Amino acid sequence: MGRIDKARIRDLLVELVQIDSHSREEREMADRLEREMQELGAERVFRDDAGERIGGNTGNVIALFAGSVPNAPALLVSAHMDTVQPGKGVKPIVEGDVIRTDGTTVLGGDDKSGVAIICEILRVLRDEKIPHGPIDCVFTICEERGLSGAKHLDVASLRAKSGVVLDSDAPGFLFTRAPGANHIAIKVRGLEAHAGMAPEKGLNAIQIASQAIANMKLGRIDHETTANLGVIHGGTAINVVPNLVEIQGEARSHSEEKLAAQTDHMRKCFEDVVGNHRVARKGEAITARVEFTATREYEAMNVPDASPIVQLIVEAGERCGRQVTVTGMGGGCDANILNRRGFQVANLGTGMRDIHTVKEWLDVNDMVLAAEILLEAVAINAARAS
Numbered sequence: 001m002g003r004i005d006k007a008r009i010r011d012l013l014v015e016l017v018q019i020d021s022h023s024r025e026e027r028e029m030a031d032r033l034e035r036e037m038q039e040l041g042a043e044r045v046f047r048d049d050a051g052e053r054i055g056g057n058t059g060n061v062i063a064l065f066a067g068s069v070p071n072a073p074a075l076l077v078s079a080h081m082d083t084v085q086p087g088k089g090v091k092p093i094v095e096g097d098v099i100r101t102d103g104t105t106v107l108g109g110d111d112k113s114g115v116a117i118i119c120e121i122l123r124v125l126r127d128e129k130i131p132h133g134p135i136d137c138v139f140t141i142c143e144e145r146g147l148s149g150a151k152h153l154d155v156a157s158l159r160a161k162s163g164v165v166l167d168s169d170a171p172g173f174l175f176t177r178a179p180g181a182n183h184i185a186i187k188v189r190g191l192e193a194h195a196g197m198a199p200e201k202g203l204n205a206i207q208i209a210s211q212a213i214a215n216m217k218l219g220r221i222d223h224e225t226t227a228n229l230g231v232i233h234g235g236t237a238i239n240v241v242p243n244l245v246e247i248q249g250e251a252r253s254h255s256e257e258k259l260a261a262q263t264d265h266m267r268k269c270f271e272d273v274v275g276n277h278r279v280a281r282k283g284e285a286i287t288a289r290v291e292f293t294a295t296r297e298y299e300a301m302n303v304p305d306a307s308p309i310v311q312l313i314v315e316a317g318e319r320c321g322r323q324v325t326v327t328g329m330g331g332g333c334d335a336n337i338l339n340r341r342g343f344q345v346a347n348l349g350t351g352m353r354d355i356h357t358v359k360e361w362l363d364v365n366d367m368v369l370a371a372e373i374l375l376e377a378v379a380i381n382a383a384r385a386s
């Protein structure tokens with residue numbers, strides 16, 4: 001079995017995190033990975049038009065590798081190129097096997113750890129001439145902004161029907177279940193008036209929104225459902241009765257029914273309250289109003305434990321002396337989208353830690369473990385077919 005090179009995977013990660021790639025600005029990363037894929041012997045490397053469609057400066061990078069065992073089922077391996085903010089000018093600090101930031105930016109191990117793992121296994125496969133089936137590599141854009149790259153991924157040329165996304169924290173964990181989510185946007189419309197001269201002519205949108213929110217179930221709703229209001233803006237001056245409050249939030253659940261019920265509950269909290277607020281102006285009754293919009297951010301995913309891809313990764317883990325834990329996660333990732341688009345894809349942990357914070361760090365040994373499991377899976381997949 002091939003050897004994952006710890007120093008090499010660390011050096012690649014350290015290089016990649018220093019390439020700025022905020023969402024919609026992934027071009028430099030895409031250029032770098034295109035070169036890497038060509039050097040690693042991809043039969044075809046190209047970018048799709050997802051970037052144009054979502055206002056980014058580059059598309060998803062797709063690299064197709066032929067494989068020496070052509071009748072083995074093609075495998076999809078995927079990671080995202082973009083990072084959250086603040087992610088520009090990352091200065092990685094290497095302390096032994098641990099890599100962290102200087103505390104001013106995220107590290108971007110989410111998801112460059114996944115990218116580096118994919119590059120490393122392709123290198124080992126090539127250098128050690130390990131028999132493998134066709135491999136479809138997908139490096140997506142804009143995962144951190146609504147999974148937009150995966151939503152617009154050009155899947156026409158992909159041969160694989162199943163595979164793994166490398167985009168979660170715990171090494172040795174395979175995430176197969178994730179909630180669906182609704183993005184919720186609310187506008188509460190009251191009526192503007194001078195707060196000192198004629199407050200009775202106004203409808204205070206801040207107060208109305210507050211009443212609705214006070215009645216609302218938020219946070220952990222049950223073991224598979226959560227809800228949050230995370231952004232609120234309203235009002236213009238302390239002496240003006242505010243006529244508009246804008247709120248944004250979300251609801252998530254592993255159950256479609258519960259997601260719909262929680263979303264309806266949040267809508268109803270606003271609708272119940274606005275009707276109680278009205279004033280007469282020029283003989284006309286004016287009532288507060290609410291505009292409530294729920295848009296689907298992503299669908300729930302649920303890859304069965306008995307599916308071939310889950311079984312393959314579990315077996316690969318065993319052969320590496322590591323029990324892979326198959327479990328659910330609370331967030332969404334590209335796998336949510338890919339599963340809805342006809343693929344069977346689970347999310348293998350890479351060792352990224354404290355992600356989306358400036359304290360983000362990782363231990364290279366965790367990346368090595370994930371790479372060993374993935375490499376073993378590729379080898380088993382080929383051995384079964386030959």
Ligand SMILES: [Zn+2]
Nearest residue numbers: 110111143167
């Ligand atoms: Zn990620």
